[in-house]
């Protein structure tokens with residue numbers, strides 16, 4: 001159906017304006033052709049040429065640009081429910097990691113999993129995501145931690161492209177943790193990432209971004225700088241896991257290397273915020289991870305006041321964020337980070353697209369842009385994120401093609 005009418009409000013989420021400017025069109029219609037938006041505006045103004053086209057009535061639902069989950073660790077083996085319980089009983093994320101659990105536990109399970117099994121698992125999660133209105137996903141490697149295994153995870157993402165309607169962006173996160181083979185030799189491992197992994201991933205066109213986990217127990221700012229500069233030299237744009245468990249200069253480094261985004265940032269300070277603002281880096285908030293690890297919420301209000309665009313993503317992974325429910329992350333961005341529902345929506349559409357390098361392909365609804373959108377059963381974006389439900393999505397469309405529709409209940 002190339003024309004959708006009866007839309008209570010369509011949120012265009014254009015790049016201009018502030019965090020809360022989502023460009024709503026009340027009583028809207030949307031038309032598309034060959035995968036791209038042909039017309040969007042008030043239904044009363046629908047050009048005569050479009051009136052005779054086959055149309056579907058949205059029945060008063062709202063329409064938003066396809067949601068963009070701009071930070072996930074999609075491919076991993078096993079789960080870590082045991083650690084979930086240990087943290088509840090008082091152990092910290094770092095205690096568990098130091099005892100050989102955490103990321104290393106998942107690395108062992110991921111290396112042991114067959115490529116076919118990893119692809120099948122990812123495909124299942126992507127299906128859950130598309131049913132929630134998500135149309136684009138950034139997926140990081142980071143549970144292989146050797147040249148061979150990191151490339152294998154990136155290949156999993158490459159193979160998924162033929163098996164999902166979603167737009168998929170891959171990120172090399174070889175510097176996620178120091179693998180057991182390099183115990184006590186983190187510099188040598190960072191060099192391996194910079195000198196072997198980055199060139200190999202880039203040469204084979206398997207990644208768009210290079211990411212590093214800057215944290216006590218993971219990588220230092222100096223090591224991250226080496227890895228990210230190597231990425232830049234090979235055409236991989238930098239992103240960073242920064243200031244998640246402590247303030248460690250990650251935000252400042254993101255600004256220095258011109259990163260597309262700095263992610264987590266629960267502990268970012270005034271200097272980090274100023275640096276992000278000056279460099280135009282997107283702050284990616286991950287409220288599920290803050291919640292699961294009991295971190296203070298990201299200071300969204302201070303970032304927004306400083307002029308930093310704030311995106312919202314799931315961080316889907318088996319440790320700090322074992323859920324790929326982006327609308328849940330948005331509701332948490334409202335309650336924990338004090339973002340308004342409109343601000344959260346902008347953070348999961350146009351600003352998320354920017355963090356994932358998809359600004360030309362996703363995040364906004366305007367003529368000429370890809371027809372990626374979600375039809376949501378809610379009377380407004382405020383109602384959607386306030387009345388949290390398992391799934392409010394009625395229909396997901398990617399490049400003009402239906403990727404999911406809620407089954408008709410009897």
Ligand code: NIG
Nearest residue numbers: 103213289315317318319320
């Ligand atoms: O983004 N902080 C580092 N990496 C992940 C957690 C990975 C894991 O615990 O397996 C994160 O929170």
Ligand code: FE
Nearest residue numbers: 071073241315
């Ligand atoms: Fe992460």
